[in-house]
Amino acid sequence: MGYYILTYFCIAVFAATIGRLIYRHLTLPLHVRWEIYPVMHEMAERNVYGGSYMEKSDWWRSPYEPSRLNEFKYMVPEILLIRGLWKENKRLWMASFPFHLGLYLMMATVVLLLCHAFFILWAGTAFAADGIIRMIMNGLIPAAGWLGLTAGIAGGLFMLYKRLADRELRNYSTFADYFNLLFILLFFVFALLTVLSGDPSLNGARHYVLGLLTAGAFDPVYAPGQTIPGAFTIVLASLLIAYIPLTHMSHMFMKYFLYHSVKWDDIPNKRGSSIESAVIMNLKFKPTWKAKHIGADGQKSWRDIASSAPREMK
Amino acid sequence: MKTLLKPSDIADKSDRLCHVAPGELTPLPYPYEDFNQTVLTPLKPEKIGNIEASLDDTVAIGIPKPANQEEEEALVRQFLSGLKKLFEKENNWTFLQPLLLSMEHCAKCHTCSDACPVFEMSGRKEIYRPIFRSEVLRRVYRKYLKPGGKITAKLTGDIDLNWKTIARLAELSYRCTLCRRCAMVCPIGVDNGLINHEIRKLFSQEMGIAPKEIHDKGSVQHLKVGSSTGMNPMAAKDSAEFIQEEMEEITGYKVDIPWDVEGADILLIHNAGEMLAWPENVGAFAIIFQAAGISWTMSSEAAGYDAVNYGLWYDDVQFARVAVKHADIARRLKVKKIVIGECGHAHKALTVIADRLLTDDLNIPRESAMVTLENIVMNGKLKFDPLKNNFPVTLHDPCNVVRAMGIVEPQRRILRKIAPRFREMTPHGVENYCCGGGSGFAIMSGYNFAEWRNLVSSRKKFLQILNAFEDEPQAVPKYVCAPCSNCKGAIRDIINYYHAEERSHLYYGGLVELIVNAFEGMKKPIISFGEKPSWE
Ligand code: SF4
Ligand code: SF4
Numbered sequence: 134m135g136y137y138i139l140t141y142f143c144i145a146v147f148a149a150t151i152g153r154l155i156y157r158h159l160t161l162p163l164h165v166r167w168e169i170y171p172v173m174h175e176m177a178e179r180n181v182y183g184g185s186y187m188e189k190s191d192w193w194r195s196p197y198e199p200s201r202l203n204e205f206k207y208m209v210p211e212i213l214l215i216r217g218l219w220k221e222n223k224r225l226w227m228a229s230f231p232f233h234l235g236l237y238l239m240m241a242t243v244v245l246l247l248c249h250a251f252f253i254l255w256a257g258t259a260f261a262a263d264g265i266i267r268m269i270m271n272g273l274i275p276a277a278g279w280l281g282l283t284a285g286i287a288g289g290l291f292m293l294y295k296r297l298a299d300r301e302l303r304n305y306s307t308f309a310d311y312f313n314l315l316f317i318l319l320f321f322v323f324a325l326l327t328v329l330s331g332d333p334s335l336n337g338a339r340h341y342v343l344g345l346l347t348a349g350a351f352d353p354v355y356a357p358g359q360t361i362p363g364a365f366t367i368v369l370a371s372l373l374i375a376y377i378p379l380t381h382m383s384h385m386f387m388k389y390f391l392y393h394s395v396k397w398d399d400i401p402n403k404r405g406s407s408i409e410s411a412v413i414m415n416l417k418f419k420p421t422w423k424a425k426h427i428g429a430d431g432q433k434s435w436r437d438i439a440s441s442a443p444r445e446m447k
Numbered sequence: 448m449k450t451l452l453k454p455s456d457i458a459d460k461s462d463r464l465c466h467v468a469p470g471e472l473t474p475l476p477y478p479y480e481d482f483n484q485t486v487l488t489p490l491k492p493e494k495i496g497n498i499e500a501s502l503d504d505t506v507a508i509g510i511p512k513p514a515n516q517e518e519e520e521a522l523v524r525q526f527l528s529g530l531k532k533l534f535e536k537e538n539n540w541t542f543l544q545p546l547l548l549s550m551e552h553c554a555k556c557h558t559c560s561d562a563c564p565v566f567e568m569s570g571r572k573e574i575y576r577p578i579f580r581s582e583v584l585r586r587v588y589r590k591y592l593k594p595g596g597k598i599t600a601k602l603t604g605d606i607d608l609n610w611k612t613i614a615r616l617a618e619l620s621y622r623c624t625l626c627r628r629c630a631m632v633c634p635i636g637v638d639n640g641l642i643n644h645e646i647r648k649l650f651s652q653e654m655g656i657a658p659k660e661i662h663d664k665g666s667v668q669h670l671k672v673g674s675s676t677g678m679n680p681m682a683a684k685d686s687a688e689f690i691q692e693e694m695e696e697i698t699g700y701k702v703d704i705p706w707d708v709e710g711a712d713i714l715l716i717h718n719a720g721e722m723l724a725w726p727e728n729v730g731a732f733a734i735i736f737q738a739a740g741i742s743w744t745m746s747s748e749a750a751g752y753d754a755v756n757y758g759l760w761y762d763d764v765q766f767a768r769v770a771v772k773h774a775d776i777a778r779r780l781k782v783k784k785i786v787i788g789e790c791g792h793a794h795k796a797l798t799v800i801a802d803r804l805l806t807d808d809l810n811i812p813r814e815s816a817m818v819t820l821e822n823i824v825m826n827g828k829l830k831f832d833p834l835k836n837n838f839p840v841t842l843h844d845p846c847n848v849v850r851a852m853g854i855v856e857p858q859r860r861i862l863r864k865i866a867p868r869f870r871e872m873t874p875h876g877v878e879n880y881c882c883g884g885g886s887g888f889a890i891m892s893g894y895n896f897a898e899w900r901n902l903v904s905s906r907k908k909f910l911q912i913l914n915a916f917e918d919e920p921q922a923v924p925k926y927v928c929a930p931c932s933n934c935k936g937a938i939r940d941i942i943n944y945y946h947a948e949e950r951s952h953l954y955y956g957g958l959v960e961l962i963v964n965a966f967e968g969m970k971k972p973i974i975s976f977g978e979k980p981s982w983e
Binding site: 158161162163164165166167168169170171172175179182183184185186187188189190191192193215217218220221222225229300301302304305306307308309310312381383384387388390391392394395396399401402403404408409411412413415416418419420421422423424425426427429435438439440441442443 | 451453454525528529532536537538540541542543544545547548549551552553554555556557558560561562573578582601602603604627630631632633634635636637638641651652653654655662666667670671764765767768770771784798799800801802803804805806807810812814815817818819821822849850851852853854855856857876877
């Protein structure tokens, strides 16, 4: 039961951290526009060269119509294939892509394990021993697991090598950077050892997820972490789930905000819009900047200060 | 092999952290090889005795040295108080979210390094690497403002905070042109240009530290006198009168510049620097608008005839003050829209950044002159003879117009119509390289800073221009079209510095001059190369 408690706890930390991060970003004041072109939700003919709706005369007369499809067409290969890095830094991509692929396939494996457990627990009839769904699951789970572990180890080792061998990368690498990489690598290695030591179909993982979903009630005979690699895998995977969102590696999720809330945030401020209301609220903030020319005293609002003259002029 | 400087070395006690030795800068091709051993003229000891000059071979701000230890400590406390404010919504709602995201998610992959022209051209000097200054700020922030920072610093990167660190960081924030090429290529979306911008803001808004060219003589003078050039409204009208006369003399075209016309369709705002340094640009706009029968006006109210907004580079409050002035003038003139002349940073300032500052009747529609001009050139009312522009032309893309605003094709469609020998630079459009004069550099020339700009930050642009005209004989006059006053200033300076007019027959100018030059029926050309008119 100790393993399950650890995993529950780590999942709770993960959810709380991500929740906090997302909540914080959703409740920050609206910032000024700071987009960078190309903005990928532009219509196709402008999208190719990075143009904006502001290229149109009297653009404010037309409705703002971002193309979510164009955004999606860009985002999918960006997330799955790390296309930006391929374009700008191919040498690093060689290491980064397999590493990320390994992590994605681990996530896919978890999703498959959850589906597998769902079928067994709640849709038993659709999951007959010789049924097609079961066959597919039986093929997909080890395929994703094996491929993910192999790619993750290869990519992780290559990343570590690059960080150590490239003097420019090494020059900015800190203890935390090496620790993060080693932590993930260690998980990959123990997970691989587990499947290599007599569990090629990831049966242990299937049981563990079933146990997690039923607080151990599904199969009272099964005890998690019987082998040393198995025990390490459970502990490391759980800790990793809690740890990733606490570090800069949260970019895996926060990239959404980096792109959608900044790089591509080109929503114009139209009169009477929600943007305008947010700006009106922002202008009520009372700054306390100390330089003389600002003339802030903690009482005057941004609106007051923006419509005043700098101190040097008085 | 020399050891590389680390972010923590910024606290180093030495007199100079970084020095560019002869031959270290990226080599220039024929006929400019004689510049390959050139380095900056050493700063005179008597000139820098009382100021902070320990970063590199130049000085942008010239911060006075603190008199004693106590003063140093007070400045360190001030810095930390400003740093804290950068992360407070009351003080920095303008950029809080972008800043937090960029501070927290860098993977230190160095993809941005190769995108930075300053870093590349300097011979990869560590201090100019895009993440160098970001890392300094991150480490200081984590160590001195986050709970448990002193302990986590041992794991995530340590740094000492002393007056040297701060003085160098202030100077270093003026070695980046805010071109945001690094941000464009970052796979995660981290923006080192933005972090640099925030560093500048901290120094200006909390400590009152900024280069005098952009603060005292810049935004303060703009608000006080009416223009950062020092021109008051009367002088602006005088110079417009002079421009009218000049235009008639040069082109034979009689033009009237309308002032303060209430209810005009367009309020045209130029970078006032044009009136003094490139009057033909202002004249050419007037000719085009008049010929096209546009209802337009200029404003003679203080700040209304100068589109610049230097606050964009260093101070949100100064930025807001100027933007509100511009909008208020347009509101009172009851114009239908503001059109921003050939000034890149004014484009971004008033159209994009001020968009989330101006509300209600101050939110007047704003348009890039590139778009207005495209409309005029393409609608068929005016007739052009492209052969009048039968010389090689290349286009410089101002970062603030392309990468920051997505105005990429209008200017190209115009050039394709009126300049038969137009060719692109490589790369161009949103991937362009900065002219090296961005973020205020074009107007900063204290100490030997202009030399640093010509040798380092503008070097990539110079190479790009030379490449664009590689296939042209030396004797053929070549035109670099730079639709931005600051870019024009930087390009003028590189042409002068490298004697490129004599050696490569390089000339430069704006877009409107090319349009007017191609007018059918125009008696005389507006563009001339040296003494010779462009048509000969
Ligand atoms: S800013 Fe982006 S590109 Fe540069 S090192 Fe950080 S993550 Fe890499
Ligand atoms: S904004 Fe431009 S100059 Fe500044 S670090 Fe980035 S690429 Fe270099």
